Amino acid sequence: MIVAKRKPFAEIVQAAEPFHRVMVVGCGTCVAVCLTGGEKEAGILAAQLDIAAQMAGRDQVFEVACVERQCDREFLDELTEAFDGCDAMLSLACGAGIQYLAERFPRTPVLAGVDTTMIGVNSAVGMWDEKCRACRSCLLTLTGGYCPIVLCPKNQINGPCGGAREGKCETDPERDCVWNLIWQRLEGSGRLEVLKSIQAPRDHSIRNLPLKQVHPAYQRRYSAHD
């Protein structure tokens, strides 16, 4: 899932300061699961902002709303009536949700309440580990399920750099060398031969432009001349 982290409180206060009625908009999917931007967190942040505003003598009202997903248009439509009269929206969704909210309500200032940090897994209660950089060319079949793009500081895709010592990375003695882990896992599953294939240099230019993806079943619907 997408993991995010709430922005520093002072930064949020400063961004919201010019507005009288601010709607704190949570998102009920990824950011709710990572305890950052769901309905409960939206309520907590609104309460914090309200107390801070009252203490500073600022005339501000903070309202709370939460939609299932801010990255889906039909859910954003639920906000149409609720947001009426608000001077700004403070979104706690990931970067995609914040942008889609701003697109849906172009006349309303949309403020970002979180920093999107990673695609990760819930490794323990309240803890997340990064697992994917959305590089668009997945190597996991060949690397025993360990991603060298995330886990190797040099992003090595054709084996270790040679700097590892006793299975630890030369950049940090606490960090496992991912190529050591890859070797061990492939050996354990009897698949070491997959390491003999050589990966071509990666095309980083594909990441310079935003991607649009259409499911094959919907190609007809979106083709220009149909």
Place this chain on the structure above:
Amino acid sequence: MNQKYEPKILALLCTYCTYTAADMAGSMRLQYPPNVRVVKLLCTGKVDVAYLLEAFRAGADAVMVSGCEIGDCHFLEGNLRAKERVEHAKSLLDELGLGSGRLEMFHIGASDAPKWAAAVEQMNRRALELGPNPLGRRATGPARPSEELTR
């Protein structure tokens, strides 16, 4: 302020331990500040950061949460969860400027009535030192949910 400041203290107590201790304190005729309002919970594991902030929004001068001694929770780890949440809420109170001193977690067993009386004394003293909650005694509702707005 013309009126004498008497702190308004909210106490969220676990029914299995501190609530019983508070009850016993009454039976024992122990004297402690009367300005503490007790809310009985099935377990302090029910305590949420949202409740704690709401108490301060509503004008509480201090909030105390008291659960079982570590290792004694009727539900195994409710008091440990409450401890983590209270610590988190304290950090939120610090960053918004109200200060974490107005909130405290205690662990008081069912038989420890004197410890309860001492804890209330401690929170009352602290609330007197910190002065009134700057939000005052205004009745504030919770942040309005979207359902109300769309009505």
